[in-house]
Amino acid sequence: MKTKSNLERVLESGHFAVTGELGPPASADAGVIRKKAKLLKGNVDAFNITDGQTAVVRMASWAAAVMGKEEGMDPIVQMTCRDRNRIALQMDVLGISALGINNMLCLTGDHQKFGNHPAARGVYDLDSIQLLRMVRDMRDEKRFQCGDEMAVEPRLFIGAAENPFADPFEFRVPRLAKKVEAGADFIQTQIIYNLDKFAEWMKGVRDRGLHERVKILAGVAPIKSLGAARYMKTRVPGMDVPDSVIERLQKATSKEQVSREGINLCVDIIKRVREIEGVAGIHLMAIEWEEVVPEIIGAADLLPRPVFAE
Amino acid sequence: MLAVQIKAKEEILPLVSSKRIFIFECLGCHDVYYPVEEAQKLIDSIDQEIVGRATLDYLCHADYDREYIKAYAREIERAEVILVFSCGVGAQVVSSLLDDRKVYTCCDTLYLAGFQGLTAKEFDCDQCGECYLNYTGGLCPVALCSKNLLNGPCGGSQGGKCEVDPDMPCVWQEIFDRLAGLGQLETMDRLGPPKKWNVSPA
Numbered sequence: 001m002k003t004k005s006n007l008e009r010v011l012e013s014g015h016f017a018v019t020g021e022l023g024p025p026a027s028a029d030a031g032v033i034r035k036k037a038k039l040l041k042g043n044v045d046a047f048n049i050t051d052g053q054t055a056v057v058r059m060a061s062w063a064a065a066v067m068g069k070e071e072g073m074d075p076i077v078q079m080t081c082r083d084r085n086r087i088a089l090q091m092d093v094l095g096i097s098a099l100g101i102n103n104m105l106c107l108t109g110d111h112q113k114f115g116n117h118p119a120a121r122g123v124y125d126l127d128s129i130q131l132l133r134m135v136r137d138m139r140d141e142k143r144f145q146c147g148d149e150m151a152v153e154p155r156l157f158i159g160a161a162e163n164p165f166a167d168p169f170e171f172r173v174p175r176l177a178k179k180v181e182a183g184a185d186f187i188q189t190q191i192i193y194n195l196d197k198f199a200e201w202m203k204g205v206r207d208r209g210l211h212e213r214v215k216i217l218a219g220v221a222p223i224k225s226l227g228a229a230r231y232m233k234t235r236v237p238g239m240d241v242p243d244s245v246i247e248r249l250q251k252a253t254s255k256e257q258v259s260r261e262g263i264n265l266c267v268d269i270i271k272r273v274r275e276i277e278g279v280a281g282i283h284l285m286a287i288e289w290e291e292v293v294p295e296i297i298g299a300a301d302l303l304p305r306p307v308f309a310e
Numbered sequence: 311m312l313a314v315q316i317k318a319k320e321e322i323l324p325l326v327s328s329k330r331i332f333i334f335e336c337l338g339c340h341d342v343y344y345p346v347e348e349a350q351k352l353i354d355s356i357d358q359e360i361v362g363r364a365t366l367d368y369l370c371h372a373d374y375d376r377e378y379i380k381a382y383a384r385e386i387e388r389a390e391v392i393l394v395f396s397c398g399v400g401a402q403v404v405s406s407l408l409d410d411r412k413v414y415t416c417c418d419t420l421y422l423a424g425f426q427g428l429t430a431k432e433f434d435c436d437q438c439g440e441c442y443l444n445y446t447g448g449l450c451p452v453a454l455c456s457k458n459l460l461n462g463p464c465g466g467s468q469g470g471k472c473e474v475d476p477d478m479p480c481v482w483q484e485i486f487d488r489l490a491g492l493g494q495l496e497t498m499d500r501l502g503p504p505k506k507w508n509v510s511p512a
Contacts, residue, residue, distance in 0.1 A: 129461040163465030237466040237473035
């Protein structure tokens with residue numbers, strides 16, 4: 001064990017892992033975090049706290065993570081290169097570890113153009129792969145990016161994202177290999193709706209033996225409405241929503257039925273990805289729909305979650 | 311004014327080992343600071359056959375370059391590697407015109423103020439002082455990637471376009487395609503280290 005992470009322990013003990021996602025509020029309301037954390041508790045092994053996703057200003061990931069920790073959970077702090085240079089990133093890495101956070105996810109970040117402050121200056125001093133290597137060197141070499149040594153290193157289980165559906169497809173396995181080489185302990189993928197393409201990507205991952213060097217969590221998400229499905233299909237870069245998904249939802253006769261079918265579809269996808277060799281768990285992104293997490297995890301036969309003695 | 315510095319031979323020599331070489335050298339800009347002696351020193355340190363060397367003006371101008379390439383067609387044909395001594399714009403224009411050839415730049419561009427090259431609009435150089443073109447098939451991610459990524463495309467590259475602007479090509483897709491054409495896709499596997507943003511005075 002590299003860390004005290006519950007997620008690491010679940011994965012190392014051979015369980016099929018479940019991570020969730022919690023979006024902090026665009027306000028200083030601590031109650032929202034505590035409420036969402038309670039919905040996820042017992043249903044996931046760890047949960048991501050997004051870092052200004054889609055470049056909209058929200059409560060800091062690390063602050064929300066501290067509250068999640070207080071609720072007895074194992075938060076994964078997402079950290080993007082969009083808003084911080086290497087100095088700020090390293091300061092935050094030290095800070096979250098000192099606060100008792102065990103996991104972080106290294107991201108480049110959504111471009112500021114998509115958010116509510118498009119006039120902001122993007123930082124992008126490092127990219128996600130350079131961030132991974134920097135955090136790994138802080139943990140394993142006790143060195144800052146400049147080479148200076150530190151007395152007490154951050155003990156973090158280090159994650160990264162990968163999108164099997166972005167272009168060029170032929171680079172998506174090599175890119176994963178770079179992230180593994182740079183220091184990723186676990187990977188969370190983009191949301192999967194195109195299972196064939198995901199399976200093809202996983203084959204490439206296995207051919208290079210990468211599934212033995214990194215834990216891969218397949219990204220899944222329930223679809224709430226037809227509008228959301230169409231939006232993801234046509235407007236969200238890097239998303240692959242096949243026509244068959246839209247058609248399945250179209251067969252539903254009411255809004256409630258569509259949501260129900262969206263949940264069923266999510267459960268089906270979880271069961272299918274679980275059959276794929278090399279998939280070590282799922283990352284369930286029920287964003288602003290956290291209340292359906294227990295139902296989905298239960299229907300996918302993933303309850304109860306493993307509990308370890310301290 | 312233009313200021314470049316010559317790259318360390320440790321970066322260049324592995325790129326040219328046992329290869330026939332053609333050299334483009336540009337002295338086009340007014341007020342140019344081009345370190346002639348250092349350039350010659352680097353060329354002298356290359357222990358390979360130099361099949362031709364053209365010292366010219368305005369490599370940044372594609373129309374001129376087409377004529378230069380015609381004039382030196384036979385030597386360029388014989389060469390396995392083309393080395394360019396110019397600013398980043400010149401190096402990118404030569405790479406784009408010889409996109410099926412291995413083109414490497416021997417200079418880091420520090421300063422282009424007042425004179426941005428004749429085709430600067432299409433071939434942007436940020437004068438970062440740590441030229442990356444030798445790892446990218448001659449296309450610049452520092453100037454042309456919306457997130458300055460140095461390790462390949464992000465998850466928003468789709469259909470050859472950048473997620474930030476559907477009218478803008480994803481430069482990493484272009485880099486991938488060019489390296490694939492050159493049979494050099496393994497270059498994409500290199501872990502690009504953090505950039506030194508303090509090298510350039512610009």
